Amino acid sequence: MDKNRQACTTAEKLHLAHDFGQGKKRKAEQRTLFVTILTLVTMVAEIFGGWVTGSMALLADGIHMGGHALALGLATAAYYFSRRHAKDRRLSLGSGKIADLAAYTSALFLGASVVWLVFESIHRLLNPQALMAKEALLVAVIGLVINLLSAWLLAGSEDACQGHGHSHEPSQDHGHSHNHEHQQDNNLKAALVHVIADAVTSVAAILGLVAAWLWGWLWLDPAIALVASVVVLRWAVGLLRQTGGILLDAEAPNKLREDVLSKLNAIEGTQVLDLHLWSVGQGAWTLTASLVSHLDNSPNTYKQQLGDLPGLHHPIIEVHFCQACEAAV
DSSP states (O other), X not given: OHHHHHHHHHHHHTOOOSSTTOOSOOHHHHHHHHHHHHHHXXXXXXXXXXXXXXXXXXXXXXXHHHHHHHHHHHHHHHHHHHHHTTTOTXXXXXXXXXXXXXXXXXXXXXXXXXXXXXXXXXXXXXXXXXXXXXXXXXXXXXXXXXXXXXXHHHHTSGGGOOSSOBOOOOOOGGGOOOOOBOOOOHHHHHHHHHHHHHHHHHHHHHHHHHHHHHHXXXXXXXXXXXXXXXXXXXXXXXXXXXXXXXXXXXXXXXXXXXXXXXXXXXXXXXXXXXXXXXXXXXXXXXXXXXXXXXXXXXXXHHHHHTTXXXXXXXXXXXXXXXXXXXXHX
């Protein structure tokens, strides 16, 4: 009976949380929701204003804002579903990649909008059209103000941090407290890229419209739009590469891999045969490792050694005992 009770206590101590650190509500979720609502209100106001005044510039920008509202809504929904399904056992490695999937999809939307912008700019370069410069300038300034406010709100989130800063919330994974690493939030980055891209195009539009208004340079507006589209396309491609790598379980950054290897090799008599380390969500990593132990080191010895690494969840460690060492004993 005492043995069974002891086993039960051990099981309780070794209980592993399934949420992989994705179960808490982040500040970025609240801010992204607010920016989505702000974008939707602006969209409705511009479409209504364009319909009432007959301004195609207002109407077109309102529809354009609708595309950004869709992308921002996708980011907001990703936070919600990632948190809601954090403990869903059907998701073997947690719900963290829902946010990266949303960011990948958002980057595809952004890339598609850039392709449309390039074709439209080339068409207007070859076929100059009259501009309602004053009206369009007002729309561009309003759009720029909204986008700068949105970017400030999103960038001000604590989850926008990069690098190796630590929070102070203990984790229950593999029975040890450790700090979580602030890995870049790709979902937040996707939302931020959308509003910054819109701000860049607004600035480009303002410059082009001012030139058209003062000097009649109709060609400058589409020319600046082409330059801006190249910048935005680079952002979209970079985001696709980053999120695509996470969705395909690409290896973790070299710095984190080196930290893991250093800790494992610090245990006397250890030889690392194989190590796979990858992201399972924002600030969350997991690993599988195959080791040879020349001493009597158990898997739990190595898990304890890795216990203070930030954001590491459910490490799986396979230990092979050296046959030559066993024979010598």
